[in-house]
Amino acid sequence: MQIDVKALGKVGVLMGGRSAEREISLKSGAAVLAALRRQGVDAHAFDPAEHTLSELERSGFDRVFLILHGRGGEDGTLQGVLELMGIPYTGSGVMASALGMDKWRTKLVWQGAGLPVPAYRLLDPRSDFAAVERELGLPLFVKPACEGSSVGVSKVKTAGGLRAAYAEAARHDALVLAERYLSGGEYTVAILGDEAHLEALPVIRIVPATEFYDYEAKYFRDDTRYLCPAGLSADQEATMRDLARQAFAVLGCRGWGRVDILLDEQGRPQLLEINTAPGMTDHSLVPMAARAAGIDFDALCLRILASARRDADVE
Numbered sequence: 001m002q003i004d005v006k007a008l009g010k011v012g013v014l015m016g017g018r019s020a021e022r023e024i025s026l027k028s029g030a031a032v033l034a035a036l037r038r039q040g041v042d043a044h045a046f047d048p049a050e051h052t053l054s055e056l057e058r059s060g061f062d063r064v065f066l067i068l069h070g071r072g073g074e075d076g077t078l079q080g081v082l083e084l085m086g087i088p089y090t091g092s093g094v095m096a097s098a099l100g101m102d103k104w105r106t107k108l109v110w111q112g113a114g115l116p117v118p119a120y121r122l123l124d125p126r127s128d129f130a131a132v133e134r135e136l137g138l139p140l141f142v143k144p145a146c147e148g149s150s151v152g153v154s155k156v157k158t159a160g161g162l163r164a165a166y167a168e169a170a171r172h173d174a175l176v177l178a179e180r181y182l183s184g185g186e187y188t189v190a191i192l193g194d195e196a197h198l199e200a201l202p203v204i205r206i207v208p209a210t211e212f213y214d215y216e217a218k219y220f221r222d223d224t225r226y227l228c229p230a231g232l233s234a235d236q237e238a239t240m241r242d243l244a245r246q247a248f249a250v251l252g253c254r255g256w257g258r259v260d261i262l263l264d265e266q267g268r269p270q271l272l273e274i275n276t277a278p279g280m281t282d283h284s285l286v287p288m289a290a291r292a293a294g295i296d297f298d299a300l301c302l303r304i305l306a307s308a309r310r311d312a313d314v315e
Contacts, residue, residue: 009062016047019070075101144173184263189244200241201289205230
Protein backbone atom coordinates (compact mmCIF):
# COMPACT_ATOMS: atom_id res chain seq x y z
CA MET A 1 0.00 0.00 0.00
CA GLN A 2 1.76 3.14 -1.26
CA ILE A 3 1.09 6.30 0.78
CA ASP A 4 2.26 9.76 -0.31
CA VAL A 5 3.66 11.09 2.96
CA LYS A 6 3.82 14.69 1.73
CA ALA A 7 0.14 14.60 0.82
CA LEU A 8 -0.70 13.91 4.47
CA GLY A 9 0.32 17.47 5.33
CA LYS A 10 0.83 18.76 8.85
CA VAL A 11 -0.39 16.15 11.32
CA GLY A 12 -1.43 16.49 14.93
CA VAL A 13 -1.11 13.46 17.20
CA LEU A 14 -3.80 14.03 19.83
CA MET A 15 -2.76 12.28 23.03
CA GLY A 16 -3.08 12.53 26.79
CA GLY A 17 -6.33 14.27 27.68
CA ARG A 18 -8.01 14.19 31.07
CA SER A 19 -9.59 10.73 31.20
CA ALA A 20 -8.69 7.90 33.56
CA GLU A 21 -6.66 6.48 30.66
CA ARG A 22 -4.39 9.53 30.25
CA GLU A 23 -1.21 7.63 31.15
CA ILE A 24 -1.82 4.99 28.50
CA SER A 25 -2.81 7.57 25.90
CA LEU A 26 0.51 9.38 26.42
CA LYS A 27 2.39 6.09 25.91
CA SER A 28 0.35 5.28 22.79
CA GLY A 29 0.77 8.79 21.42
CA ALA A 30 4.51 8.82 21.92
CA ALA A 31 4.84 5.56 19.99
CA VAL A 32 2.63 6.81 17.13
CA LEU A 33 4.42 10.17 16.97
CA ALA A 34 7.83 8.49 16.74
CA ALA A 35 6.62 6.09 14.03
CA LEU A 36 5.14 8.87 11.88
CA ARG A 37 8.27 10.98 12.18
CA ARG A 38 10.43 8.01 11.19
CA GLN A 39 8.39 7.84 8.00
CA GLY A 40 8.91 11.52 7.24
CA VAL A 41 5.49 12.78 8.35
CA ASP A 42 5.34 16.36 9.65
CA ALA A 43 3.81 15.19 12.94
CA HIS A 44 3.34 17.18 16.16
CA ALA A 45 2.09 16.20 19.62
CA PHE A 46 -1.03 17.93 20.91
CA ASP A 47 -2.41 17.30 24.42
CA PRO A 48 -5.93 18.72 24.95
CA ALA A 49 -5.25 18.78 28.70
CA GLU A 50 -2.43 21.27 28.15
CA HIS A 51 -3.69 23.25 25.15
CA THR A 52 -7.02 24.89 24.37
CA LEU A 53 -9.38 24.05 21.55
CA SER A 54 -8.63 27.49 20.11
CA GLU A 55 -5.00 26.46 19.84
CA LEU A 56 -6.08 23.27 18.09
CA GLU A 57 -8.10 25.29 15.58
CA ARG A 58 -5.14 27.62 14.95
CA SER A 59 -2.66 24.75 14.68
CA GLY A 60 -2.87 24.43 10.93
CA PHE A 61 -3.22 20.64 11.16
CA ASP A 62 -4.34 19.10 7.89
CA ARG A 63 -5.40 15.94 9.74
CA VAL A 64 -5.04 14.39 13.18
CA PHE A 65 -4.16 10.96 14.50
CA LEU A 66 -6.58 10.65 17.41
CA ILE A 67 -5.02 8.42 20.07
CA LEU A 68 -6.92 9.69 23.09
CA HIS A 69 -8.38 6.83 25.13
CA GLY A 70 -11.54 7.06 27.21
CA ARG A 71 -13.84 9.97 27.87
CA GLY A 72 -13.27 13.24 26.09
CA GLY A 73 -11.40 11.58 23.24
CA GLU A 74 -12.89 8.20 22.40
CA ASP A 75 -16.53 9.03 23.12
CA GLY A 76 -17.48 11.26 20.19
CA THR A 77 -17.01 14.62 21.91
CA LEU A 78 -13.67 15.54 20.35
CA GLN A 79 -14.77 13.97 17.08
CA GLY A 80 -17.63 16.49 17.07
CA VAL A 81 -15.21 19.36 17.69
CA LEU A 82 -13.01 18.21 14.80
CA GLU A 83 -16.08 17.97 12.55
CA LEU A 84 -16.90 21.61 13.31
CA MET A 85 -13.29 22.64 12.70
CA GLY A 86 -13.22 20.75 9.42
CA ILE A 87 -10.18 18.66 10.38
CA PRO A 88 -10.12 15.01 9.23
CA TYR A 89 -9.33 12.54 12.03
CA THR A 90 -8.52 8.88 12.38
CA GLY A 91 -11.01 6.32 13.60
CA SER A 92 -14.76 6.28 13.94
CA GLY A 93 -17.09 9.24 13.65
CA VAL A 94 -19.21 10.96 16.28
CA MET A 95 -22.07 8.49 16.62
CA ALA A 96 -20.00 5.31 16.36
CA SER A 97 -17.44 6.62 18.86
CA ALA A 98 -20.17 7.56 21.35
CA LEU A 99 -21.85 4.17 20.97
CA GLY A 100 -18.59 2.24 21.25
CA MET A 101 -17.67 3.99 24.49
CA ASP A 102 -20.97 2.96 26.08
CA LYS A 103 -20.85 -0.79 26.71
CA TRP A 104 -24.56 -1.02 27.49
CA ARG A 105 -25.79 0.73 24.36
CA THR A 106 -23.24 -1.17 22.28
CA LYS A 107 -24.80 -4.40 23.55
CA LEU A 108 -28.29 -3.13 22.72
CA VAL A 109 -27.28 -2.39 19.12
CA TRP A 110 -25.55 -5.74 18.74
CA GLN A 111 -28.56 -7.56 20.20
CA GLY A 112 -30.86 -5.63 17.88
CA ALA A 113 -28.79 -6.84 14.93
CA GLY A 114 -29.01 -10.44 16.15
CA LEU A 115 -25.37 -10.66 17.26
CA PRO A 116 -24.50 -12.69 20.38
CA VAL A 117 -23.50 -11.06 23.69
CA PRO A 118 -23.07 -12.58 27.19
CA ALA A 119 -26.04 -12.34 29.55
CA TYR A 120 -25.92 -9.12 31.58
CA ARG A 121 -27.94 -6.86 33.83
CA LEU A 122 -27.89 -3.10 34.35
CA LEU A 123 -27.36 -2.17 38.01
CA ASP A 124 -28.39 0.77 40.15
CA PRO A 125 -28.52 1.36 43.93
CA ARG A 126 -31.98 -0.23 44.13
CA SER A 127 -31.00 -3.45 42.35
CA ASP A 128 -31.69 -6.80 44.01
CA PHE A 129 -28.02 -7.80 44.05
CA ALA A 130 -28.68 -11.28 45.42
CA ALA A 131 -31.18 -11.97 42.64
CA VAL A 132 -28.70 -10.80 39.98
CA GLU A 133 -26.06 -13.12 41.44
CA ARG A 134 -28.47 -16.04 41.24
CA GLU A 135 -29.59 -15.18 37.71
CA LEU A 136 -26.14 -14.65 36.16
CA GLY A 137 -24.31 -17.14 38.34
CA LEU A 138 -20.90 -16.82 39.98
CA PRO A 139 -18.32 -15.76 39.21
CA LEU A 140 -19.50 -12.69 37.30
CA PHE A 141 -17.96 -9.40 36.22
CA VAL A 142 -19.00 -5.89 37.19
CA LYS A 143 -17.88 -2.88 35.17
CA PRO A 144 -18.62 0.80 34.55
CA ALA A 145 -20.44 1.12 31.24
CA CYS A 146 -18.42 4.06 29.95
CA GLU A 147 -14.83 3.41 30.98
CA GLY A 148 -12.09 1.51 29.18
CA SER A 149 -8.84 -0.28 30.04
CA SER A 150 -10.65 -2.31 32.73
CA VAL A 151 -10.95 0.78 34.96
CA GLY A 152 -13.33 -0.03 37.83
CA VAL A 153 -13.82 -3.68 36.80
CA SER A 154 -14.27 -6.36 39.48
CA LYS A 155 -14.71 -10.12 39.42
CA VAL A 156 -17.29 -11.30 41.95
CA LYS A 157 -16.57 -14.86 43.07
CA THR A 158 -18.57 -15.27 46.28
CA ALA A 159 -22.23 -14.73 47.14
CA GLY A 160 -22.91 -11.31 48.58
CA GLY A 161 -19.97 -9.67 46.81
CA LEU A 162 -21.93 -7.91 44.09
CA ARG A 163 -22.98 -4.91 46.19
CA ALA A 164 -19.37 -3.91 46.96
CA ALA A 165 -18.32 -4.46 43.33
CA TYR A 166 -21.19 -2.25 42.22
CA ALA A 167 -20.09 0.50 44.60
CA GLU A 168 -16.55 0.38 43.18
CA ALA A 169 -17.75 0.55 39.58
CA ALA A 170 -20.22 3.35 40.41
CA ARG A 171 -17.28 5.50 41.52
CA HIS A 172 -16.36 5.73 37.84
CA ASP A 173 -19.78 5.84 36.16
CA ALA A 174 -23.44 6.02 37.14
CA LEU A 175 -24.18 3.28 34.61
CA VAL A 176 -22.92 -0.12 35.83
CA LEU A 177 -23.17 -3.58 34.24
CA ALA A 178 -23.07 -7.04 35.75
CA GLU A 179 -22.05 -9.62 33.15
CA ARG A 180 -22.03 -13.42 33.11
CA TYR A 181 -18.60 -15.03 33.26
CA LEU A 182 -17.73 -17.14 30.24
CA SER A 183 -14.95 -19.67 30.68
CA GLY A 184 -14.08 -20.58 27.08
CA GLY A 185 -11.28 -18.03 26.69
CA GLU A 186 -10.78 -14.36 25.79
CA TYR A 187 -9.91 -13.26 22.26
CA THR A 188 -9.55 -10.03 20.33
CA VAL A 189 -9.79 -9.13 16.64
CA ALA A 190 -8.30 -5.94 15.18
CA ILE A 191 -10.13 -4.34 12.26
CA LEU A 192 -8.73 -2.02 9.58
CA GLY A 193 -10.67 -0.28 6.80
CA ASP A 194 -14.08 1.20 6.16
CA GLU A 195 -17.48 0.27 4.80
CA ALA A 196 -16.11 -0.72 1.40
CA HIS A 197 -13.53 -3.12 2.79
CA LEU A 198 -13.11 -4.22 6.39
CA GLU A 199 -10.01 -6.32 7.04
CA ALA A 200 -10.04 -8.49 10.15
CA LEU A 201 -6.48 -9.19 11.30
CA PRO A 202 -5.43 -12.52 12.85
CA VAL A 203 -7.18 -13.44 16.09
CA ILE A 204 -5.20 -13.11 19.34
CA ARG A 205 -5.96 -15.17 22.42
CA ILE A 206 -5.31 -13.39 25.73
CA VAL A 207 -4.16 -15.50 28.68
CA PRO A 208 -3.55 -13.31 31.75
CA ALA A 209 -1.52 -14.56 34.71
CA THR A 210 -3.74 -12.45 36.99
CA GLU A 211 -7.35 -13.12 38.00
CA PHE A 212 -8.52 -11.44 34.79
CA TYR A 213 -7.22 -9.12 32.08
CA ASP A 214 -7.05 -6.01 34.26
CA TYR A 215 -5.29 -2.65 33.86
CA GLU A 216 -1.93 -3.96 35.08
CA ALA A 217 -2.11 -7.06 32.90
CA LYS A 218 -2.96 -4.95 29.86
CA TYR A 219 -0.24 -2.37 30.09
CA PHE A 220 2.50 -3.19 32.57
CA ARG A 221 2.88 -6.89 33.36
CA ASP A 222 5.14 -9.07 31.25
CA ASP A 223 3.54 -12.40 32.23
CA THR A 224 0.34 -11.96 30.23
CA ARG A 225 0.45 -14.45 27.33
CA TYR A 226 -0.73 -13.48 23.86
CA LEU A 227 -1.25 -16.35 21.44
CA CYS A 228 -1.25 -15.62 17.72
CA PRO A 229 -2.05 -18.01 16.09
CA ALA A 230 -4.78 -18.26 18.71
CA GLY A 231 -5.09 -22.05 18.71
CA LEU A 232 -8.42 -22.04 16.89
CA SER A 233 -9.42 -24.24 13.99
CA ALA A 234 -9.56 -22.56 10.59
CA ASP A 235 -13.37 -22.50 10.77
CA GLN A 236 -13.37 -21.02 14.29
CA GLU A 237 -10.88 -18.34 13.25
CA ALA A 238 -12.95 -17.42 10.19
CA THR A 239 -16.17 -17.32 12.24
CA MET A 240 -14.60 -15.06 14.86
CA ARG A 241 -13.15 -12.68 12.28
CA ASP A 242 -16.48 -12.47 10.48
CA LEU A 243 -18.32 -11.79 13.74
CA ALA A 244 -15.86 -8.99 14.55
CA ARG A 245 -16.41 -7.40 11.13
CA GLN A 246 -20.17 -7.52 11.63
CA ALA A 247 -19.88 -6.03 15.12
CA PHE A 248 -17.67 -3.21 13.81
CA ALA A 249 -19.89 -2.47 10.82
CA VAL A 250 -23.25 -2.47 12.62
CA LEU A 251 -22.03 0.27 14.98
CA GLY A 252 -20.96 2.36 11.99
CA CYS A 253 -17.27 2.22 12.91
CA ARG A 254 -14.51 3.05 10.44
CA GLY A 255 -10.76 3.34 10.05
CA TRP A 256 -9.56 0.97 12.72
CA GLY A 257 -10.59 -0.59 15.99
CA ARG A 258 -10.58 -3.77 18.03
CA VAL A 259 -13.41 -6.13 18.95
CA ASP A 260 -13.10 -8.24 22.11
CA ILE A 261 -14.78 -11.65 22.12
CA LEU A 262 -15.34 -14.41 24.68
CA LEU A 263 -16.04 -18.08 24.05
CA ASP A 264 -18.72 -19.72 26.13
CA GLU A 265 -18.53 -23.25 27.53
CA GLN A 266 -19.79 -24.69 24.23
CA GLY A 267 -17.13 -22.81 22.22
CA ARG A 268 -19.57 -20.24 20.82
CA PRO A 269 -18.22 -16.68 20.39
CA GLN A 270 -19.93 -13.87 22.30
CA LEU A 271 -19.19 -10.17 21.74
CA LEU A 272 -17.76 -8.42 24.78
CA GLU A 273 -16.96 -4.82 23.75
CA ILE A 274 -15.36 -2.66 21.09
CA ASN A 275 -12.44 -0.24 21.24
CA THR A 276 -12.60 2.57 18.67
CA ALA A 277 -9.20 4.06 19.64
CA PRO A 278 -7.22 1.06 20.90
CA GLY A 279 -3.85 1.22 22.61
CA MET A 280 -0.68 1.54 20.56
CA THR A 281 1.87 0.81 23.30
CA ASP A 282 4.52 -1.92 23.36
CA HIS A 283 1.93 -4.16 25.09
CA SER A 284 -0.92 -3.34 22.70
CA LEU A 285 -2.84 -5.86 20.64
CA VAL A 286 -3.54 -4.07 17.35
CA PRO A 287 0.19 -3.72 16.54
CA MET A 288 0.64 -7.37 17.56
CA ALA A 289 -2.10 -8.55 15.18
CA ALA A 290 -0.73 -6.30 12.42
CA ARG A 291 2.72 -7.87 12.77
CA ALA A 292 1.14 -11.30 12.39
CA ALA A 293 -0.44 -10.04 9.15
CA GLY A 294 2.92 -8.74 7.89
CA ILE A 295 2.31 -5.05 8.72
CA ASP A 296 5.03 -3.41 10.82
CA PHE A 297 4.26 -0.67 13.35
CA ASP A 298 5.34 2.25 11.16
CA ALA A 299 3.30 0.98 8.20
CA LEU A 300 0.31 0.44 10.50
CA CYS A 301 0.45 4.02 11.80
CA LEU A 302 0.75 5.40 8.26
CA ARG A 303 -2.16 3.31 7.04
CA ILE A 304 -4.39 4.47 9.90
CA LEU A 305 -3.36 8.09 9.37
CA ALA A 306 -4.08 7.91 5.64
CA SER A 307 -7.64 6.77 6.46
CA ALA A 308 -8.43 9.99 8.38
CA ARG A 309 -11.68 11.67 7.40
CA ARG A 310 -14.78 13.31 8.82
CA ASP A 311 -18.41 12.25 8.97
CA ALA A 312 -19.05 15.12 6.57
CA ASP A 313 -16.77 13.43 4.02
CA VAL A 314 -18.83 10.22 3.99
CA GLU A 315 -21.23 10.07 1.07
